[in-house]
Amino acid sequence: QNKVASMKFWESIGAFYGAKDPSYAWPLALVHLNITLYALTFWLTRPVMPFLTTQLGADAVVFGYLQTVFSFVQLLGAPIIGRLCDTQGAKIALQMCQLATGLSYILLGSAWNIPVLFASQLPTVLMQSMHCSQAFVTDFSSDESRSSALGRLSLSYAVGMALGPMLGGLLSDVIGYHGVAWLAGALMFVPFLANMYSLPAHRPGMEKAKGEGGKGGLQVAECLKVLKIPTCRNLTVFMLMTGLAGQIYHSTFSMAGPSFFKLTAKDLGMFQTMSGVIGLISNTFVVGALEKALSQRSIITLGASILVCTFTAYSFATSFEHLLVIGFVSAFPSMAMYTTVTSMVTRGTPREVSATVIGLGHAARSLCGIVAPTIGGYLYKDQGVPGVGFTCAAIMVAAAVWSQVSQVTVPSAKSKEL
Template sequence: MSAQYTTISSRRSVHEDQDEFYSYRSDSVTYEKHSMSEVKMKSQSDAPKMSQYRTLSLFGRTINFVVLVTHILIFLYATCFWIQTGALPYLTKKLGVDPVVYGYLQTTFAIVQLAGGPLFGRFGDLFGGRAAMSLAFVSAALSYGLVSMAYSVPVLFLSRLPSVFLHAMQGGLMIVTDVVDSKDRASAIGKLSISYGLGMVIGPLIGGLTTKHVNEQFSASLACGGSLLCVLIVFLFIPKQTKRESVLQKQDERSGASVFSVSKLLTLLSNPKAFFLLSVKMGTGIPIGIFQSMFAVVAMETFKLPADQNGYIMAYIGILGMIVQGFGTSLMVSRFGENSILKLSTCILAAAYLFLAFVTNIPMLLVAVFPLVIGLSLKNVVITSALTHTVSDADTGAMLGLNMATNSLIRSVSPTVGGLMLKNYGFPSFGTLGFVMSSTVAVILFFKLKN
C-alpha cells in the first residue's frame, strides 16, 4: 500500500485473478468490492473513449478523427502565436519601448491569462470542447488584430486584454484527455506537443521573414487571419461534447455548477498531490519563465540578432521540444516511473542553467538550450499527465486550467523580474538563478520521492 501513495499520480489497482476483486483510488482512499460481471457491464457502458469517434487509417495506423483535428488546430494555434510573438519585440522597439516596459507588457499578458485559465477550464468542463476551443481562437483573433493596429504603446497594452481566454493549448489538452484512455494520457499529451512544436518551428520563421520584408503589423494580421480560420475548423469538425456519457450524467446531476465556482477550484487545489505537483512546477518554472520572457530582448541587445535570425533560433528550440515531447517522453514513460523522470528532468535543468550562466556567444547558447529543452519537456508532460489523474474525469478541464494558471502566474512575475535582472546584473544572472532554484527542487524531490 505505501508504494501506491508515493507515486505522483492516482491510479487504480486491480486484482483480476478472482471472480471478485477490490479496487481503490489512492486519492480518495476508498475501497469497493466488484464482481467481474459488474466490471464488464460498466466497461461496456463507458466504452473505450477512442471508439466513440470516427477513425481514419493513415500509414497503417488507426487515428481518431477528433484527435487528428485537434493536432491540426494546435499546429495552427502555435504557428499564429509565434508569428505574433516573434514580431512583438521588434514592434515594441520601433515604438521606443525599453526592456523594463517590455517586461511590464509581458507581465500584463500573463496576469490576464492567469485570470482566465481556471475559468476557461471550468467553461470547457461545463460547455464542451467545441465551445472552449471557439472561445480560445476568437480571443486570439481579437488580440492579434489589435496588435496589427498598434501604432502606440497604449494599444499594445490593450491588445493583451482579449487574451484572457487565449488558451487553445489548454483546450486541446482537455479534448485529448477526454478522448484517449487514461493509460495512454501521458503519451497523447506528448504527441500533442509535436504539433505545437511544428507550429513553434514554422511560426517564428514566418514571423521573422514577414517582419523583415513587410512589417510587424502585417505579421500580426497574418496571425489574426489564421486564428479566424481555426474558429471555422472548430465549428465544422469538433463535437459539442467530448466527455463520456457517464461523466456528462454526473455533470447533469450537479447542473447548478458555475463557471465562476471559486470553491470548486480551491477544492481541487487543496488536493495534496496536486498542490505538490504545482509547487514543483512553480519552483522549476520561474527561471525558465524569466529566460523566455527576456529571450527576444537578449537576442536583440546582447547577441545583436536581427528578426530573421532570432526566428531561426526559436525554430531550433521548437524542433528540440517537438522531438523530446513527442518521442522521448513516450519512450521514457514506458521504461521508467513518473517519479524517476521528474527527478531526472530537474537534475538536467540544474546542469543546463549552470552552463547557461557562462554563455557568451550564439554557439554556446545553442548548446545550453539543448539540455534545457529536454529537462523542461520531460517535466511538463509528466506533471500535466499526473495532474489529470488527481481528479475525476468530470474535472480534468478545471485541473488543466489550474496547471495553465501556474504557467501564467510564472509569466506574470518573470518579465518584470527578468527586465530588472537583465538591466542590473546581465544575462548570466538568469543561469545562476535557475541553477539555485532547480537544485533546491531536486533535493526536495529526492527527499520526498525517495521510495
C-alpha cells in the same frame, strides 16, 4: 473496399492519437490541427515582438510590463476556461479562445502607440487553446494511452512552434512587423470555421461536472477543492517553481537577445525554430522511451536536474553559438517535463474535474509570468546574464528536491478507477 479502407485509415489515426474509440479519431485529428495553427500563429509573432515594441517607442522595462499584463490576464482566464470545459464542453471554450486569440493579433498588428499595444493583450485572457485541447485529449483518449496522447498533442504544438519563428523572422522582411501580426490574426479563423461544423459539443463526464460544479463559470470553491488532492497540490507547487525559472529566463532573453547577444529577428526565429524541432523529436521518441525506463516522478526530477546544468551554462554564455548549444540541450527536458506533469495531474485526479486541474496548471504558469519579468528585469539590470542564469539554476535545484520529497503518487492507468 473504399469504406473498409477508410475505416482502417481512421482506426490507425485514432490509435496514433490514443483514441479510446475509433469514432473519436476525426475529432482528435481536428483538435491537433487546432493546436498546430494556434502554435504557428503564436510563434509567428514571437521573433518580431521585441522589435515591434521598440518601433513603437517601448524600452526593455515597458516590454517587461507588457509580458506582465499578458501573464496576468492569462492567470484570470485559465480557471474560467477550465470550468467552462468541465461544465459546457471544450468545443464552446475552444471557439471562444480561437476568436479571442485572433482578435489579439489583429489589435497587435493595428497598434500605432503604446496604449494600443497594451490593449492588444487584453483578449489573451481567453488565449487558452492548449488548455481546451488538453481537455479534449484527456476525455477522448484511453487511460493506457493518456501520456502518449498528451505527448502527441505537444508534438502537434511543436510542429507549429518549429515553423512559426522561422516564418515570422523571414516574413518580417517582406510584410513588416505589423503585417506578421495581421497574418497571425487571419489564420486563427481557419480552425474556428472548421470547429463550428466538425467538433462534438458533448464531452464525457460533462453532466457529472455540471451537477457537481454548480452553475458554470469560475467556481473558486471547486478550484480550491482540487488543490486538496495531494498529487494536484504537490505538482502545482512543482509547476510554480519550474515556471518561475523558465519565465525569468524567457522574459530576460527577449531583452538580452538583441542587446547583449546582438541577435536579429531572423536569429531569434532560428533559435526558437530549433527549440520547436527538438520538441518534435522529444515528444516523438524521448518521452515514450523514458516512460518505459523510468517512473514519471523520476522523469521530472531528471528534467529539472538537467535544466540546473543548462541554466548554469547560460550564466557563462557570450555568443549566439553558446545559446544554440544551451537551447539544444534544454529543449529536451523542458518538453518532456511539460508533457509528463500534464499526464500526472490528469491521471492523479477524477476525470470530471480534469479540465479544472489542467486550468490550475496553466494558471500557475501565468502567475509566474506576472512576477518573473519584474524579477528578471531587476536581475538583468544589476547582474546581467550571469545573475539570471544562476538564479534560475537555484530555483530548478529547489524544484528537483521538491519532486523527490513531496511524495507525488500517481495511480497506474490500469488501476485508476473512473
